[in-house]
Amino acid sequence: MSLKLFRSTGFHSILTPGEARLALHPGWAVAIAAGWIGVACNVWFWHALGGRTEQLPAAVGAALTMAGAAGFVLSLLGWRRTFKAAATGLLLLGALLAGGVLTQDLPPELLVDSGLRLSTLMPTWASLFQWQVPSLLVLLGLLPVLYLWNLQLRRLPGSAQWRTNLAGMVTWALVFACGFAALYALS
Secondary structure (H helix, E strand, O other), rough: OOOOOOOOOOOOOOOOOOHHHHHHHHHHHHHHHHHHHHOOOHHHHHHHHOHHHHHHHHHHHHHHHHHHHHHHHHHHOOOOOOOHHHHHHHHHHHHHHHHHHHHHHOHHHHHOOOOOOHHHHOOOOHHHHHOOHHHHHHHHHHHHHHHHHOOOOOOHHHHHHHHHHHHHHHHHHHHHHHHHHHHHEEE
């Protein structure tokens, strides 16, 4: 008979070193989601790449503005229990706004208008029943949300998570300011 010093229960925590190294850092998750909102959900960027080259500087400014705003909010709510819910809402909102901009053919300079309301960027009720807006909601919103909810995020100690969130908020605020300044200079 052999002597067993440790008993294995078969239960492995997420805090084991191997699993913690494989999980995605929360800062990278914020960067991926904000980049998706800024680039993939940016219809003006698609138009600039598709042939409207005169719109490229404004499209890049809009991409920086959208990514900066989304990254700031996700860094603010980047805690373990709030990140996926906040990212879900922002990804679906970005897809909905992409549908509104596409169906109404709005210019990117509209983002620096002082009288801008979020409802002007939303798609009309009639366009919700056409094929463009629902397909954008699935491709730009639902598929990334499904990927996000299956993603394992690294758990950080409280102080490290706080530093990551604070550094993210400062960085994304600077990205937003650069994009907004570029849009303001172009309008």
